[in-house]
Amino acid sequence: MSKTVSTREFRKVDVDQYNEDNFQEDTDGNETQLQGPNETEVNNLIGSKNNVQALKAVVQNPVVGSRNTDTKLKAFRLVMRVLSVFKSSEIEAAVATLSASEVDLLMKYVYRGFSEQTTTTDNICPILLSWHEKLFAVGGLGSIVRVLTNRQTV
């Protein structure tokens, strides 16, 4: 039966997209407004060794849930840069200055950092693990659950 038709392209059609019962994920309407952290400000603060201020600046205007991958990638790289300038001993004090939602946001970036290690970037896994430990002490298992359940990814 499978050999009666010479063309086989119909087998590659994704039939699930035509199912009326499919769950429709709706999109956020305000994508253009999410801009991410101010890059120059953050770079200046890192340059002047104001690490805690840089951290505060980089969690402003978070780009979550947007489909604009370029903005998100830029924000992600900036966050990784800020996280890597901290010394292990300074992390705990820095985490103490953050609010609960900022802790959740950073936890999302830490997990994205774990998943996107490439050979071209520096090996920042050790520093990410230290950040994870300190963020977990404040946010608990709930902050990790929110990384997994929140459909608005970072």
Place this chain on the structure above:
Amino acid sequence: MEEIHRFGYDPITCHTWNNNQSQLALSLNNNEVGIYQKSGKQWERSAVLAEHSGRVMGIDWGRTTNRIVTCGADRNAYVWTPSEDGRWRPTLVLLRINRAATTVRWSPKENKFAVGTGARLICVCHYEEENDWWVAKHIKKPIGATVSSIDWHPNNVLLAAGSSDFAVRIFSAFVKEIERRPEPTVWGTKMPFAALMYEERRRGDGWVHSVGFSPSGNRLAWASHGSVVGISDAGTVYTLTTSVLPFLSVLWVSESSLVAAGHDCRPYLYSVGSAVVYAGSLDVSTHEEDQGDLSAMQMFHSLDRLGAADVSTAIGTKHQNSVNQMAAVAWRDCVATRVSSVGTDGLLILWNTSSLHASLNSLKL
């Protein structure tokens, strides 16, 4: 002190009490419901309701009419009426759904019941005298995914539903054949059948596991998979993000306090006023209590064989696995004094909330 009862080692998926807590109906993650009678300090199984061909997903006991309604993964619901010889007679209810039923609740007056289903709809069933059967009406729009939890408003008309499309909604389940038009509430005035009175959709918080109206019906609480407890006070929404694993069940124990329990295996009490505030846990056991005697010889023996001194696998809470469902057992002056919880560990635990309430009142002034 808590009372702990074990019903085997299978998970208890759902449970319900009769009107004077002398009988209990529960299901052990299979297609049967056991009715247990209290005899002394033990629970003895007095009857088995075995009609479902799929897993029983919900049971509710109508306390005034003494009828039990069950729903299962076999897309059916049965209404059980007791007969004189102690047996229960089932009546099949045609729900007309093509997916499993997930939860079922009698309305406060017990003249109708609502079934949440995986078919993205809610069935509201009422009894029709002339044909001697239960008729199901569907509430469909705008539910987009499985309805995981439902709760009735005290006015017997409004129905709250939490579903997997991250939304909590209040519908009107007004059935004109059996009741009169209800008075206006804080959720709206016009309530034709299937009208959407309120919707709160939070994509960031995950699936809604449980919803509950407060005793007056003016507040609605829900527990989401993102470890969030949310309250809507007649439209004003407060949320509390927690640092523990998600809750599977919320239960109001008074107009301003609720208990939540779930994957963290421990019931937590929250006080609700102008914000949601954590007020302590019902389970105050610590890990040291549960270790028992560990002699020196045992310690070195296990160090030698297994490489670790402490091989106890018990966790430091009364429940050893997730809490699936909670129910209020006894009320006094609009405050629930006893609450029961059932878990995946096969335990049913009865908690006293009166001591925690006393400390809550002293906190609030």
